[in-house]
Amino acid sequence: MHLIGEWKEQQFDYRDSGTGPIILLIHGTQSDYREIYHVEKLIHAGYRVIVPSRPGYGKTPLRLAESPVELAAFYKGWMQARGFTRYTIYGISAGGPTAIALASQNDAACSLVLACAMSHQISLPYQNVLIQPLLQRPLHFIQWVLWTYVKDKLKKFPEEASVRMVEMTSLLQRSDIRSLLTHEDERLLYAVGLQNGPGRGVLFDITQQLERQTLETVSCPVLIVHSQADRAVPFEHARYTQRLIPHAQFIESKSPGHLIWIGPSARRDERMIERFITLNHL
Template identity: 25%
Template sequence: MKSRLLPRMAFLLVVLGLFVLGGILAWFQSWRTARLVELYSASQMVTTPSGPVEYILKGEGPAVLVFHDAPGGYDQGIALAGFLAEEGFQVIVPSRPGYLRTPLENGGTPANQADAAAQLLDALDIEQASVLAFGWGGPTALEFALRFPQRTTALVFVGAAVGRLSPPISPAVPFPQAVGEGLTGDIGSWLYARLAENDPAQALRAAFSISSTGSQSDCEAWTGLVLDHPDQAALFQSMVLSLAPASPREIGLRNDLLQVRALPEMPLKTIQAPALLIHGGLDKAIPVAPVEAAKSQLPNAELILFPDDGHLLFLGRGAAIAQERITTFLKKYSTPHGE
């Protein structure tokens, strides 16, 4: 009798497992579809000489052009820079080529991306803008200032690459690299989003381990601080969602990795726009040494270093200070050369 029951039980377990798996996949597909609808309904498209560009606008006032980190998209940029709209600025965030609905065919080099951004400003009838760059948006911001000096009123770099890194370093990706591409990447980003929603402390620890060189005690202190501040906890959730789904961002991420390895030396000494560099001393994605070197070359630059912070500067003890300094700096230079 037992010999007959065992195959039946095994069969039932397999069927039950398939039902469970099917339900999970249906849940995932429903989430993915809803997420894409949400992403694409919140942004706008414009046709430029370089090609179509996806972007979002928020606020009114002096223009601030934002270049997001990798991986990301307009949603990540507006999550991080949206506070400026409440401070009297108009925030313009394009998805850089290869991210979301901006095709890589627009041109993948930082110079190409700067040209496309200038064309976006043309389409919006914006003559001048301050430029704010996060992470791997830094090279594009530098190229914009080099190629369009009369259109650049100020530069702000937050945890950003500001020139060649030696050796090149991969960007921080706060979910496992093993699930970083294709359908698996979409599932991985979905699982990380679920983790962040259901166990934010564990998700924060994972993000810290990839973005900071700090110790375990540093990690616990940082995690607790973020969770103790509802605004930072909400920002973290938005940042996690800005990685998901992963597949519409994969081409841009791969391109950024290629561009990082081929960054030319930039004539930083020729950039006349005032620059504010904000960086963490424990940044694991972009070490501080090249940033300090760039500061010494930029003619009109200020460096604010948070020695105990990592790559995620808008989360943690220095977040409010960093945002305040950015706001003050941009208000000072919101008209050409402070006039």
């Protein structure tokens, strides 16, 4: 269910679906409250999944927060105001820093799942240029053009377009990616490609930083799932998190790229996440 929330005189949109133990899912880049990855399966497994649109995505203004720590404090207060005293935090990709900050020194956090998640700032070519205020409108337009192109190709050539989508965030060769994708993967990528789109939140994502101390003070159970073939969020992010949160469990995904919900180990990875969440909600 799509809802509009308000907390501390700030409005934002979110999804709240299902019944049972609560999962607060922090989505990744160029997504919003409509996040597709794993959500329906978690709801079917008996969880209540809450997905707020992060700053700059959906109807959530970019000004909502300036950093992962500030956004985490916002979510923590909002959840507390709603009377939620126990919940799992599930951070995806660029939602990772906020998820980590929210789990840090938070008695309400039952557990933390980090799926192909950032743990510190990503270094991009020309990053200092990309964050300039005057360039935000042109960059947003470029995003819109690219996503329009992707959506068009998905409709006309869904199989090949799916391979190209994965290739953009993979270290593997195109032929290897093609051999690893199933029809179910292609259907998922088709749905993701049609749902995702441009957002000003990219500026938030590429500038977010997280202090080492924030990771070191995460005491709840942690599960990290990451693929070595990930180009978008390099595998080193998972290793960095594991070093600073030594009690964290780790699963190496066999995903052909950034997205752990596709590829030969996708359903295994999802079941392991579900099992981890269930065990730590007891």
